[in-house]
């Protein structure tokens with residue numbers, strides 16, 4: 001009889017621990033997914049490129065912010081999305097969008113203008129005069 005338990009107990013323990021690990025991993029992935037969506041929205045809706053600033057505003061630690069951005073970039077690799085071609089510059093701790101035109105700041109009045117506007121919305125100075 002004892003020989004049965006010697007086999008049954010380890011088998012039960014194996015399945016229980018496998019289930020616990022599975023739940024833990026699913027929750028961890030879920031958390032990265034959620035943080036990734038928060039960070040993605042934050043970056044898309046603003047000019048925020050600095051990892052440190054994104055971390056401060058979102059309340060997500062820097063290392064998790066990096067994971068969240070990496071996850072957003074990975075998800076976009078299959079589809080044409082905002083984060084296609086984006087990467088993290090670890091020296092500058094910034095997200096880089098190589099193909100995207102960024103907003104520009106007028107040298108005369110410091111107003112921030114969207115890339116498609118060629119003359120400053122505030123003082124009409126041309127972007128080319130920069």
Ligand SMILES: [Zn+2]
Pocket residue numbers: 106107108109110111120121122123124125
């Ligand atoms: Zn201006």
